[in-house]
Amino acid sequence: MAGSGCSAGSTATASRGPDAISIGFTAEPANLDFTHTDGAAIPQALLYNVYQGLVRLDQHGKIQPLLAESWTLSQDRTVYDFHLRAGVRFSNGAPFTAEDVRFSVERVRTDWTISLKSAMDVVDHVEVVSPTRARVVLSRPSNNWLFAMAGRLGAMFSPTGVADLANTPVGTGPYQVVQHTRGDSIVLAANPGYWGPPPTYTTVVLKYFKDATALTNALLSNGIDVISAVTTPEQVPRLEHDTRFQVIQGTTTGEVVLAFNNARPPLHDVRVRQALTYAIDRRALLDVVWAGRGTLIGSMVPPTDPWYEDLSGAYPHDPDRARALLAEAGQTGLTLRLRVPNLPYAVSAAQVVKSDLGRVGVGVDIEPLDFPAVWLKQVFTDHDYDLSIIQHVENRDITTFGNPRYYWGYDNPEVARLLAEADQGSEAEQVEDMRRVARTLSDDAAADWLFLLPNVVAAKKRVTGLAVNQVGDSFDLTALGRAAG
């Protein structure tokens, strides 16, 4: 209240005025078209902020209405009837109707090229019942479909607004893109025709930093107002002790996984995989790699999924047991190739893994690979590895264990069957099936889930409404507010 105008003395403010906010990110979008370009950076900037879907994912992982006020599901779970919000317009002025729902959903199959689009294959057709009622008919029941609709695949486009998606996105959201300076920033301005409550900040600058230290320095020197995700744990205490800032910590969907090549000896033997899992002290590893922040999970499920169970106690640190299992499997004098991306967390985790495995008599050769290019080619595509460490960021990527050709090389028909059944079943059946999948993966030691990356957001104290957990595709700006004073 009395504090207005007190920020004099600093010339280095990037966000001018109380109605502007500037947020620092590390991954920059190559362009603004997520229908053709994969990667997390574009939907992070645009989804919910510029584009909206019929439904959205809240920060607790629950599906909430957005452009659909409500929906009903038929008895056989194949027909979704969406009741659309009236009076919604795209930022180019075109009204949003059920025709746009049909256009957008069908367009995924015809025009999108990113491979995620296969999640829409289950759509049989879309009917326009009335301007505010759209009916989507699936060829079989699918829970994953509605979930996918809460992400970028569900974004609603207008036929009048898809001419230049890479540069000029047209959506129904509270913001529109007014400037994109490659290598630097994206500027969003409030969409004056927005159907909902106008956002607190009329200008949002998304600033991109290749270097994590430069990102922290920008906040410390008043160049930005928010760090979307702190990636360097050693800088967190400094931010926490600074009275100008708040540090919010929650969970992400980024499992840092020690991948086993299940398809190849010696790791095709479950006893060897279990031995390695017993041999690694994950709590100590987390302390070294991420300063003890983050969560031990024990399977491919983050706490924000409805079927989460804490399985982190399944393989307590037990080197004797590891040695016994290795002896039982007839593996002595084993040496494994740990091929990791040359990213800080992976290289640092690799050192701990090597030292832990060394203690049970397993030699480890660490090979850092240029990321993404070389790692993608040699480990991910050619499966040329014994062990690898990488963060799997996408939500509900537990389904990758149902694909025997995925780089895990994990082939378990029961898991594939349970995943398919979970997709088609009721909500309760889905939860039950997914729990069984997670437990089976843990029992099989299909991988070693080292830890779940924390979501650490640092911001000036006046900024409110920042999401605690990062669960979906979007960095949601709509709830941001400003504390009084």
Add this chain to the structure above:
Amino acid sequence: MLFQLTRRLLILLASLAVASVLVFGFMAVLPGDPAQVALGVNATPELLARTRHEFGLDRPLVVRYLDWIGGLLTGDFGRSYVTGERIGPSLVDRYGVTLWLVGAGMLVAVLIAVPAGVLAAVRHRRISGAVISGLSQLGVAVPGFLAGIVLVQVFAVSLGLVPSGGWTPPVVDPVEFLLGLILPALSLGLVQGAVLTRYVRSAVLDVLREDYIRTARAKGLTPFRALLRHGLRNAAVPVVTVLGLQLTTLLVGAVVVERVFVIPGLGSLLLDAVGNRDLLVVQDVVMVLVLTVLLVNFLVDVLYAVLNPRLRQVG
């Protein structure tokens, strides 16, 4: 003179041709598939094959090389694999940014080195001269990025006087532009200034021992005035050569400094492009850098002849 120039030009063109083959060759043997990096982890084999075809990566190397060179000769830099946009315009933008940076760094270096070097030479037997020499020795030992990190901590983070990074184009806001340029220019220029100081000092010292300076002093001029009137032009010859060489160092230094200060210049474009296996962008940026360095060396040779008439006659 004309013969010399033609010879120099031919050498320049030959160097360019060799550089183009080298950079193309290195990119061709670099492990990693550009199509896969562009498409990400979920790409299907069919999509990968189609994208490789779109990028022209399924053609023989010779064809790809000739296609690239042919494009460059007609001013077509090709399209980025990652953004799908024409490379030419962004190259021009980024080049402008890097030139500002290098120019400002050079200016800082010269502003430091000329007075400090001359002073150190004129007073080389006194304490002040020795102090300057000592400081420049220290400065030579500091890498540019370290200077950058320290400058940011002190002037941006602790004192809040200038931004810790970022880039504002001069047409958008000249004040922000200048404020943002200070730290990167200093981190590039301080180190180069220290290096240059030592060259200026020894060039001036050499000149001070020349007969014509002694004659000028005998006519009653102070050492400083004698130097000003008769010596500086001669001292400039070796200094200009070093400046030309330093420009190369500054360009390389800019790659790192752009990273530290989040500046969208050629350096950050190059680093991103290497990581993303955006091969055409890498090749184009490297060729632009090579051309710049060769041109500067060429100009230095010309300038050398202008500054030193004796060199003009030598064949």
